[in-house]
Amino acid sequence: MFDQFFQEPRILGIVQAAVAAALALGVVILARYREIHVEKDAAIALVRGAVQVVAVGSVLLLLLQGPQWLGILTLLAMMVAAATIAARRAKGLPNAFWVSLLGIGFGAGLVIVSMTWLGVIDAALNSLIPVGSMLIANAMNSSALALDRFRGEVESHVGQIEAALALGAEPKNTVTPYVQAAVQSSLIPRIDSLRSLGIVWIPGLMAGMVLSGEDPVYAAIYQFVVIAMIFAAAGLTSVVSTLLIRSQAFSPVQQLRLRPGLGE
């Protein structure tokens, strides 16, 4: 309906955003009648979200018109930001930032480089940056989940690990089951994504391609390609991150560093 009155895409976008925000505020007002007060938080989040997303759109506009090296630099910056966020989840783990950065750099980086070289990802910035960012974001989640699970497993099995060390075991042998559990649990969301693809959800990329007039079958196949690449990047990241953090969990003289509290 609005497109009949507003021909200019950006004006149309602002009107659509205002209507969507009004709908969200309507829900907030409805909640208020039920004594659920989220007015302040919702208002701040809506304004913040709008500003952030418009800022990102503007930056993307500049990037997509820029040279190729700027795209590579952008992906590298995204990896650093992703490692910072993943390391926050892994608070207390030694060198968590570097472990996350190397994990994400290896996992997402290898998939981006190899798939771009093979032509699966278009080297043009308007394809490389959005697809690359999806791979990096998912690698970040996997790294954070794997590190968090690894820490949890180690901290709840300190006795078994130290019993094995006290028997002369090599540190890496004492945490093998916890490395496996960390990698497996970090991949559950990615496996569920593959399983439910097209049945439970139509992912954003495919929806966007269809909305912009792309052949739905090609859009669906490319969406599968992206989800499979995400799985590969996430899996590689989880494996590399947990193997790296495994070595950080022990001192050079094979003492467990991740020991909560002090024993008697």
Added chain:
Amino acid sequence: MSSEVHLLRTENLSHRVDGTSLVDRVSVEIPAGDVVAVVGPSGPGKSSFLRLLNRLDEPTGGMVFLEGVDYREIPPQELRRRVGMVMQSPYLFPGTVADNLRFGPRQRGKDLSREDIEQLLARVNLSGYADRDVGKLSGGEAQRVSLARTLANEPEILLLDEPTSSLDENTQQDVEQLICDIIRDGGLTALIVTHDKDQARRVAQQAMVMESGRMVDLGPVKEVLGV
């Protein structure tokens, strides 16, 4: 200081964590064949001292010598095989009793035979338990398996960190008697941490009293703890 080479000797051994002194300048000499009870009130110190001897924690000061050799010169895996440790809880690994007994020797490429396993189990009065799942053992049985698992490494020194404290009274007596028999029959050198002075009198010849991480007394158990 004696010119005799003791099996184990510590010199001002200390361990501080976040400004708290868990072990404070402990110097002790333990000849081969001695059984020393490490006693004292609840609080940091006794178990921390044992952890330092197995090098599960790193000393922040002082030295440990094993047969006159600075233990930092011995690879940690070899040191931990030679200085075996039985913890307060058994912490058995999932699997069978035999799997647990094979664990230590397998770390250095040695595979225990069925006969070796049966001999070890006989030493802890658990003959016929080799194929039992460790999840189905009682507390006392689990602690005996833990003891046999450490013995499978043929340690020169046995560190026992309150090995009976998590057991009920009857089982405590059984496991304590078993420990006494194993130490005596094998002529082992041992340090046993205990809160129980009666247990110390029954098990050890020497007593070492620790308070707030410091060694405040050391000598024959009857002199230090009374008869």
